[in-house]
Amino acid sequence: MENRILIEDEHLVGVKKHAGELVVADRWGIEKRILLHSLGEYLRAKGHKPDASGRDLYPVHRLDRETSGVVLFAKHEEAHRLLSKMFESREMKKTYWAFTAGVPEWDHCLCSIPLSRAEGKKGRGRALIDLKRGKPSETDFRVKDRFGDIGWIEAKPHTGRLHQIRIHLKSLGVPILWDHTYWNEAWKSHAHPDLPPQSLPLHARTLEFSHPYGGKPVAIECPMEDEMRNLLNRLKDASEKRRFSTRS
Numbered sequence: 001m002e003n004r005i006l007i008e009d010e011h012l013v014g015v016k017k018h019a020g021e022l023v024v025a026d027r028w029g030i031e032k033r034i035l036l037h038s039l040g041e042y043l044r045a046k047g048h049k050p051d052a053s054g055r056d057l058y059p060v061h062r063l064d065r066e067t068s069g070v071v072l073f074a075k076h077e078e079a080h081r082l083l084s085k086m087f088e089s090r091e092m093k094k095t096y097w098a099f100t101a102g103v104p105e106w107d108h109c110l111c112s113i114p115l116s117r118a119e120g121k122k123g124r125g126r127a128l129i130d131l132k133r134g135k136p137s138e139t140d141f142r143v144k145d146r147f148g149d150i151g152w153i154e155a156k157p158h159t160g161r162l163h164q165i166r167i168h169l170k171s172l173g174v175p176i177l178w179d180h181t182y183w184n185e186a187w188k189s190h191a192h193p194d195l196p197p198q199s200l201p202l203h204a205r206t207l208e209f210s211h212p213y214g215g216k217p218v219a220i221e222c223p224m225e226d227e228m229r230n231l232l233n234r235l236k237d238a239s240e241k242r243r244f245s246t247r248s
Helices: 035-045 077-088 164-171 226-247
Strands: 005-008 012-017 068-074 093-101 108-112 115-117 127-129 138-147 150-157 202-210 217-221
Touching: 005 217, 012 035, 035 068, 068 077, 068 217, 077 202, 093 164, 093 226, 127 164, 138 164, 138 226, 150 164, 150 226
Parallel strands: 068 202
Antiparallel strands: 005 012, 012 068, 093 150, 093 202, 108 138, 115 127, 138 150, 202 217
């Protein structure tokens, strides 16, 4: 756990979440890979003590199981209240990276499409575009690079709805690669036909805010998982080889 700590002081701790890991336990309680538990064990071994409420660690926000990246925890109740309020008032600036099936025609796009949670057993855990009753949802997208028919997208969500980035990109016609909840399973890359499937390439890259105690600017940057970094390198290499062969 030590090599996953991105920032730590007496009030808060930012940590790298792996893809496939839950931030907190699900309601069935059978999942073993829980970030809250492993981080709590690590901090308690270092001497971290509970606060007046009896708790010693508070998740301030969450990421989807499939998403990797920075997650922020509070070490005591007051810090949790202050940090949570900052998320609610949109004072936290979040940046995500994703790779998409298809490349957009635009370089920059502000997507404002209202979303709601799907209901019923079949729809549970999914988001829906809901123009009539959905909650306001806004994401700022920018194309970082294009690799043939695969895009490298930077996303800055201004709201925090369920699967917001994933369904907004789908609505724009460029769903995230291997997003089995929202993309077209039949899609194949013509530019990279031998690309092996992998986990969802969506990564919470940075989290920026003013520290609740003192107001000092905080910028937490989280490196990509090896699998996603290898994907980027492979796309870059293939695109460079293709450009070189075209020039030749």
